[in-house]
Amino acid sequence: MSSLKTLKLEFFVRCTESVPCPCCGEQLSVIGSRMRKVKNSNAQPRVLIIRRMRCVNCRRIHHELPDCLVPYKRYESACIESVVSDRPGLSDVAADNSTLYRLRFWFAAIYPYFLNCLNTIAIRLAQGRVKEPSVPTLSVHQKIGCYVEPTPGWLARIVRPIVNANLWI
Known part of the structure; x- marks a missing residue:
């Protein structure tokens, strides 16, 4: 009998720019890779192979973060962005209501930070x-528009500099 394995889509993530260590600013060297699972709006999982990097100075280990990922979240940044956006009917993410609620609650709690x-x-x-x-009734999405352009991809434009500045909590 032969066994069939399920086909996993794996994507190798490689950054073309040189990002310094977020802790001390020194050079990072590649020490390996790891798999990171992420779900798209249809809840279909993808496996990304992201590089593990070590700082030559402080010896801390960091992981390369593509724009489609938000640290410690299982859905792509575009999915999270559509869930937390203020526009009604925009969220077409295939997830149960409790997951959608938790994503909205997480973002509402973290956006002042x-x-x-x-x-x-x-x-x-x-x-x-x-x-x-000075208008106090601005929505969350409008307030974020003061910092980054409020077009699709705004969450990735917020997450990347925060992570690269070592300010992610």
């Missing part, structure tokens, strides 16, 4: 603080 991190990064880069409109 994200805004503070983006302000900190802007100050570090000598760009000054981001000026928010």
Whole structure:
């Protein structure tokens, strides 16, 4: 008898830019790779092979983060973005209601921290603080629009600098 294995789609993630260590700013060297599972909007799993990197100075290990991933989340960033977006009927993610609720609750709890991190990064880069409109009734999506362009992909544009600045909690 022959056994059939299920076919897994594996994708190798390789960054073309040189990202310094988020902790000390020194060079990272590749020490291996690991598998990371992520689900798309149809709840179909994909397996990404991401590189493990070690800093030559502080010896800490980091993982390469593609734009489609949010640390410690099982769904792609585009899926999470559509769930937490303020636009009604936009979420077409195949997940149960409790998962959707937890994603919305997570984002509502963490977005003030994200805004503070983006302000900190802007100050570090000598760009000054981001000026928010004085209207207090702005939605979460509109407030984030003050920091990054509120077009599709805004969550990835927020997550990447926070992770690269070693500010992810």
